[in-house]
Amino acid sequence: MNAAPLFLMTSLALVGSPGPNTLSLTAIGAAFGTRQGVPYMIGLNLGMVVVVALVGSGLWAMMLSSPGVAPVVTVVASAYLLYLAFRIATAPPLGATAVPGRAPGLSPGVMLSLTNPKAYVAVAAVVSRYTLMPGQPVTDEVVKGALFLALVVIVNVAWLAAGSLLGRTVTNPRVGRLVNLGFAGLLVVSVLAAFLA
16 A cells, blocks of 8 residues: 555546636536535535546446547537536626526436546546555556545535635625636637547
């Protein structure tokens, strides 16, 4: 378990850095509040369980090696991220006096994790780089997956809380609209970055 601290630090850096999951979660916390954002956060976490299982088992690499699959996955993932950016951009502005609409729920959260290219890259980077249980490959993958998912949950709670705090702090609807548009713009940039990478 000598590699555990490095594994945890690398995982935290990858999971905690801004990306589609964290940006969307913060935007939803800001636009709709913590309580309405929890189902979406649970969906993100459940989706990450599937991502970790796909990458850790090697199934994701097998799927991508099939001819024509990678471009289709990229287009579908990008389209979904752009849709989510639209939902965030058109959400009621922070500080608005009107009651906000409904936040995206469990299913959109699962879908985002499953279509988020950064999620697969982050999992692959730490799973392939570190060995925590030498000589026990199955146990090693399970332990790494469990630790990674624990960090995902902690980080997602922090990003949702930060967004909710931002939503309570911003009282001017014009500034709130700019914040929503900023989060949406960052999601669009993350889609462009996936195509340029």
